[in-house]
Amino acid sequence: MNEMIEDLEELVLCESFSSDLEAVARSAKLVAAMGARHLGVGPEFLVIDGVTHLRWSFGTPRVLLLGHHDTVWPMGTLATHPWSLVDGVARGPGVFDMKAGLVQTFHALAGLGSLDGVTLLVTGDEEVGSTTSSQLIRDTARGLAAAFVMEASADGGALKTARKGTSHYSVNVHGRAAHAGLEPEKGANAGIELAHQILAVAAIGAGATTVTPTVLTGGSTVNTVPAAASVGVDVRVAEVAEQERVDAAMRALRPVVSGTRLEILGGPNRPPLEASMSAALFSLARELAAVLELEPLTSASVGGASDGNFTAGVGCPTLDGLGAVGGGAHADHEHVIVAEMPGRTALLRALVETVR
Structure with missing residues (x-):
């Protein structure tokens, strides 16, 4: 747990406002270094129209883990919304959407015996519509068995099984x-x-x-x-x-x-992420959560879109909201309940092990 919190603090302290391409590039270097520490190898740096995306690929692709490292928070937000960890609640710009999800992803993959069949894509422009990464996401997801999207959960930790x-x-x-x-x-x-x-x-x-x-x-x-x-x-x-x-x-x-x-x-x-694209994966996630002795999983249909819409749009079964448990995305009260991070990490690891 301590290492996860240290990783989360490191990511939050590196501001990554989507519209500041230099900040996004600095963030990408930090995320790449963190990933290399946990996965043993660095990513591809994919710079498209000045926006920096990262991709790790291991063996023949079967499963995609999808996240982003940009945030909606303008540079300098740390001065008014500093990193803090008080009574088990972490705060700071982007902590919930979705830097905690990236930390959970790295720790989940680090616990696998082998990374064969796994692709991890971390984009740099999700918060502004994925204008440079949408085709990259589609191309990466097409033909895979599953996409697990590490966006933050819905209320109460619910997984997002449908998105408009x-x-x-x-x-x-x-x-x-x-x-x-x-x-x-x-x-x-x-x-x-x-x-x-x-x-x-x-x-x-x-x-x-x-x-x-x-x-x-x-x-x-x-x-x-x-x-x-x-x-x-x-x-x-x-x-x-x-x-x-x-x-x-x-x-x-x-x-x-x-x-x-x-x-x-x-x-x-x-395109919409229709419930039919997530039903089988959600059922599997509920079974695995029971085996791991986690709280029973719930699901939610939400109006907001994510990059999971793109993966579902090319026919890849997609389960979203596997990231942090907390709340306040894009709001002053953005926060993460850190005690939930190990359980969500274990769930993601089990999903990858089962599907790939």
């Missing part, structure tokens, strides 16, 4: 400017058109599918008919068919105000 897929859009309205007092009739009001489109976009959501207009921009001055306006749209879906339906509906939007034109940008970002 995500799509992001920008609805851009192009209108025509005119003086709002002298000749407004000569304009084509992009703001009014945007209002029509916001209502139309919101109406696309149904049931578990959420289609949410978010960031709004438009206009230039208070006395000018706006020539341009836009809205960002966040989409969350539980099934691939719904993601396709929403995409078709977004692209079928048409202008209402004469003289305006629409431009629809974006599309699906992550």
Whole structure:
């Protein structure tokens, strides 16, 4: 346990804000060195568009362990959210999402007699949409028997057996400017058109599918008919068919105000992790937890996406949320219950031993 806590402190003290590529590169070097200590060999450094990812591969790939070392916390956060360990609770930027998961991963693999069949991929841009790593993840996962995602657990330590897929859009309205007092009739009001489109976009959501207009921009001055306006749209879906339906509906939007034109940008970002892709692995995890005399495992379906969406999207059975037990991801109260770390580590080790 002491070594796990020391490793966790070392990772948390190395800030790794996703948008600071130099910080991500420094973090990658630290993670690589820690992995080399535990696994006996260093990783491949895969730098894509300036973002540093790490991959260890042993023998013929069968099982993928997937994590990330970037965080949402801006550089300097340690000054206001310092590392601490008080009454068995560890705190600090990224401690829960997901540096404790990386520590558990290294210790789980270090306890295996052989690493044959294991691939470990640690990416550097998960928190910003995995823009440079998504294809790497897909290529690495395709054809494998299982992917174990070391993201933090859901409430109470629940494993994440389903995640909604995500799509992001920008609805851009192009209108025509005119003086709002002298000749407004000569304009084509992009703001009014945007209002029509916001209502139309919101109406696309149904049931578990959420289609949410978010960031709004438009206009230039208070006395000018706006020539341009836009809205960002966040989409969350539980099934691939719904993601396709929403995409078709977004692209079928048409202008209402004469003289305006629409431009629809974006599309699906992550496919959903459907429950069918995790069912067998979750059942196995429950059996192994009983053998290890751990508390009975529970499961959760969550709205947030992870890189496990990509592995499931290429047909690789995927079990998510195997990382830290705690709470407060992306929030001031982010924390990890360190007493849970050895049990989660043992569970991951048992899963890898059984599946590979």
